[in-house]
Amino acid sequence: xxxxxxxxxxxxxxxxxxxxxxxxxxxxxxxxxxxxxxxxxxxxxxxxxxxxxxxxxxxxxxxxxxxxxxxxxxxxxxxxxxxxxxxxxxxxxxxxxxxxxxxxxxxxxxxxxxxxxxxxxxxxxxxxxxxxxxxxxxxxxxxxxxxxxxxxxxxxxxxxxxxxxxxxxxxxxxxxxxxxxxxxxxxxxxxxxxxxxxxxxxxxxxxxxxxxxxxxxxxxxxxxxxxxxxxxxxxxxxxxxxxxxxxxxxxxxxxxxxxxxxxxxx
Amino acid sequence: xxxxxxxxxxxxxxxxxxxxxxxxxxxxxxxxxxxxxxxxxxxxxxxxxxxxxxxxxxxxxxxxxxxxxxxxxxxxxxxxxxxxxxxxxxxxxxxxxxxxxxxxxxxxxxxxxxxxxxxxxxxxxxxxxxxxxxxxxxxxxxxxxxxxxxxxxxxxxxxxxxxxxxxxxxxxxxxxxxxxxxxxxxxxxxxxxxxxxxxxxxxxxxxxxxxxxxxxxxxxxxxxxxxxxxxxxxxxxxxxxxxxxxxxxxxxxxxxxxxx
Ligand SMILES: Nc1ncnc2c1ncn2[C@@H]1O[C@H](COP(=O)(O)OP(=O)(O)O)[C@@H](O)[C@H]1O
Ligand SMILES: [Mg+2]
Numbered sequence: 001x002x003x004x005x006x007x008x009x010x011x012x013x014x015x016x017x018x019x020x021x022x023x024x025x026x027x028x029x030x031x032x033x034x035x036x037x038x039x040x041x042x043x044x045x046x047x048x049x050x051x052x053x054x055x056x057x058x059x060x061x062x063x064x065x066x067x068x069x070x071x072x073x074x075x076x077x078x079x080x081x082x083x084x085x086x087x088x089x090x091x092x093x094x095x096x097x098x099x100x101x102x103x104x105x106x107x108x109x110x111x112x113x114x115x116x117x118x119x120x121x122x123x124x125x126x127x128x129x130x131x132x133x134x135x136x137x138x139x140x141x142x143x144x145x146x147x148x149x150x151x152x153x154x155x156x157x158x159x160x161x162x163x164x165x166x167x168x169x170x171x172x173x174x175x176x177x178x179x180x181x182x183x184x185x186x187x188x189x190x191x192x193x194x195x196x197x198x199x200x201x202x203x204x205x206x207x208x209x210x211x212x213x214x215x216x217x218x219x220x221x222x223x224x225x226x227x228x229x230x231x232x233x234x235x236x237x238x239x240x241x242x243x244x245x246x247x248x249x250x251x252x253x254x255x256x257x258x259x260x261x262x263x264x265x266x
Numbered sequence: 267x268x269x270x271x272x273x274x275x276x277x278x279x280x281x282x283x284x285x286x287x288x289x290x291x292x293x294x295x296x297x298x299x300x301x302x303x304x305x306x307x308x309x310x311x312x313x314x315x316x317x318x319x320x321x322x323x324x325x326x327x328x329x330x331x332x333x334x335x336x337x338x339x340x341x342x343x344x345x346x347x348x349x350x351x352x353x354x355x356x357x358x359x360x361x362x363x364x365x366x367x368x369x370x371x372x373x374x375x376x377x378x379x380x381x382x383x384x385x386x387x388x389x390x391x392x393x394x395x396x397x398x399x400x401x402x403x404x405x406x407x408x409x410x411x412x413x414x415x416x417x418x419x420x421x422x423x424x425x426x427x428x429x430x431x432x433x434x435x436x437x438x439x440x441x442x443x444x445x446x447x448x449x450x451x452x453x454x455x456x457x458x459x460x461x462x463x464x465x466x467x468x469x470x471x472x473x474x475x476x477x478x479x480x481x482x483x484x485x486x487x488x489x490x491x492x493x494x495x496x497x498x499x500x501x502x503x504x505x506x507x508x509x510x511x512x513x514x515x516x517x518x519x520x521x522x523x524x525x526x
Pocket of ligand 1: 293299317318319320321322323324325326
């Protein structure tokens with residue numbers, strides 16, 4: 001005999017689940033409190049925002065030449081940093097991928113270091129490199145390199161662990177060395193995934209590079225800071241709009257490139 | 267005659283290309299896949315390994331090539347005892363072995379020629395063997411000659427993932443043979459092909475290995491293939507080696523018992 005009663009619309013939660021839900025709600029309320037939730041200030045902000053808009057509108061156009069040059073520098077930082085980061089990621093990911101060329105101890109150590117690279121925010125890396133190599137775009141580029149390495153190193157490794165093991169086994173059986181197997185069987189198979197991940201890394205780098213200037217690490221971010229510091233809101237608005245346009249444009253290019261490269265390669 | 271009585275009838279041979287003794291393999295804490303398997307394969311012999319799905323045929327042959335470690339027992343390849351740790355020596359031995367699997371296992375996106383050149387990675391090593399563009403002239407010539415033998419030379423520039431199943435398997439055979447191995451393992455090499463292509467690949471494979479005197483162990487679910495291409499038949503059932511007899515003494519009905 002089968003049980004054919006219709007399930008109740010609402011299951012009564014167990015006592016433990018009930019406590020869990022209660023704790024989660026408290027945690028969220030406590031977080032709002034910590035974030036300085038203020039209904040009063042929220043109510044006052046629309047007028048203030050309208051005031052900002054009225055003072056920044058229309059966006060300024062008389063600095064467009066200088067801002068465009070800064071935007072070019074921003075993209076240069078992003079591209080150079082992302083490319084270097086991606087290139088460095090390949091050997092590092094080979095060390096991080098389990099069962100590829102290195103033993104489990106090396107795998108874990110490399111993965112922990114990559115996790116640390118990801119955990120520290122890009123703007124913090126930029127501050128570190130400003131101290132290390134001085135103000136300017138070079139510090140920003142290095143920050144992008146580390147950020148990209150943390151991202152691509154991890155995902156390239158996962159991609160390589162995920163490829164079909166058959167070709168690698170066939171080459172092992174003929175006496176190929178691990179490094180040759182990685183180069184011949186694993187990396188070619190993981191290449192579409194590498195390309196897709198790299199394009200994301202580039203989009204991420206462009207987004208990061210637009211704000212590195214806030215801490216003096218080059219790019220258009222400095223113009224945003226100066227605009228606000230000098231109450232030159234029209235210029236600040238121009239910068240915000242330029243950043244939005246460029247970031248959206250790069251994202252769209254990424255979608256296109258991904259379709260073109262990976263679509264063709266199946 | 268019960269199958270069990272046929273064990274141990276192989277004639278004494280002086281040089282064994284492969285000898286396994288007392289081999290037991292368990293994956294983790296699970297019950298062993300097979301227990302106490304012993305057999306040897308003479309130089310130039312072709313041995314069929316038969317048995318129902320999941321009886322451990324692939325596992326047994328992977329142990330025999332040192333691709334996975336047995337739980338107990340010993341393996342001697344070309345007269346050398348293999349074991350954990352001896353990586354450099356293992357590589358030298360493996361340069362004389364090869365594996366053709368059920369799936370062709372070619373590397374997609376690379377050319378057919380590059381895939382065959384990879385079969386030489388046991389002899390040569392390093393970036394010059396990664397792609398046909400960098401490969402030494404001898405390697406390219408050897409690979410073309412191997413492709414010639416499997417009638418795939420016209421496809422040398424084709425991407426490996428743009429071939430039919432039968433063509434792919436022929437390229438995989440070329441890759442396995444290009445390094446002139448002494449011992450080849452074929453794990454259901456035609457299982458992924460339609461019957462006609464399967465017959466063709468099987469006939470090609472054995473004409474090549476016989477001509478070159480390669481020692482072969484092959485797994486097949488096709489009983490007539492086991493009897494016609496094998497000099498000897500090994501049968502695995504219920505975790506034990508239950509058959510080890512010359513093919514000429516066997517009839518298809520003798521093999522059925524393994525599948526009960
Ligand atoms: N890597 C593995 N890990 C755990 N169990 C495995 C693994 N490979 C095979 N097995 C198990 O070992 C048994 C034998 O598998 P296999 O050697 O592939 O048999 P056959 O080739 O005869 O079909 C099966 O029960 C299978 O599930
Ligand atoms: Mg199998």
